[in-house]
Amino acid sequence: MNTLFNTFQIKNLELKNRVVMPPMCQYSVTKEDGTPNDWHYTHYVSRAVGGTGLVIVEMTNIEPDGRISNHCLGLWSDEQIPEYKRIVDAVHDNGSKIAIQIAHAGRKAEDAETPVAPSAVRFSEKYKEPRALTTKEVKEMVEKFRLAVRRAVKAGFDAIELHGAHGYLIHQFHSNYTNKREDEYAELTRFGQEVVKAAKSEMPEDMPLIMRISATEFVEEGYVLEDGIDIAKAYKQAGVDMFHISAGGEGAISPNRNPGSHAGYMVPFARAIREALQIPVIAVGHLEDANLANAIVGIQDADLVAVGRGMLRDPYWAIHAAHELGETIDIPVAYQRGF
Secondary structure (H helix, E strand, O other): OOOOOOOEEEOOEEEOOOEEEOOOOOOOOOOOOOOOOHHHHHHHHHHHHOOOOEEEEEEEEOOHHHOOOOOOOEOOOHHHHHHHHHHHHHHHHOOOEEEEEEEOOHHHOOOOOOOEEOOOOOOOOOOOOOEEOOHHHHHHHHHHHHHHHHHHHHHOOOEEEEEEOOOOHHHHHOOOOOOOOOOHHHOOOHHHHHHHHHHHHHOOOOOOEEEEEEOOOOOOOOOOHHHHHHHHHHHHHHOOOEEEEEOOOOOOOOOOOOOOOOOOOOHHHHHHHHHHHOOOEEEOOOOOOHHHHHHHHHOOOOOEEEOOHHHHHOOOHHHHHHHHHOOOOOOOHHHHHHO
């Protein structure tokens, strides 16, 4: 029986445990150039010191106006590569593996003068009305994703994650709620599939591609879990190796769709996609209780468990969880006397 502290391997990515630090925006870029700084270095490396099996760098965007804010990360220039490599090397030196989430915020780009999207559908009254991308611009966007992945590979990341969840650009394309197009990209998963294939073209064959998707939407007119499974099937066929299963993010939550926010509230979505597609999945959703996280792996609801807010509070969450569960975990020599 697997536990949270068994190893896990997919393609050439071998993890020492099943604990994942999910991508969480830091909004800490200081020069508005999208390049990581000492905050990001400390933030990510400390979680490797703390025993996390896989660290996933926050939403990293393919162009300046693709960011949620001007204080978010980007990977649109080769000049940005060295600072990412500095983080990657230090995470490796501390015994963990590291991935990066590549994305575009689309209509949720708050600081863009004019956000872009599949269609001119505003996120909310507090957001700017986006401009619909032309067909040519959509194809150019696929190319920008490809080049960002190329840079991530050069920086030495162990895996790539594409952000197709939480109402950002890829999600906007594969949802009827936000995609009102009449060209070839009216086919809901076409853009996402092209991005997947473009990413794979830049990745070594044995490097896994992860995709984060919203398994269901929480707006009244949004898609449901059965649709989310079909979306995931299309992306698996295009080349995705593992899914990171979340939900929502496309607009105000409908009372009829509200899943609550109890511990493990998104795990059923992960289980459903894992079972339907026979593919590894990462579960999310208030999973900072060590026994709950361990049970999710043990009963095969998911292969890996992402601990978000809990790991913001405690960089050493994995070490503490291992001790609570009576599991063995490597502790840095400098810290061993503390345990």
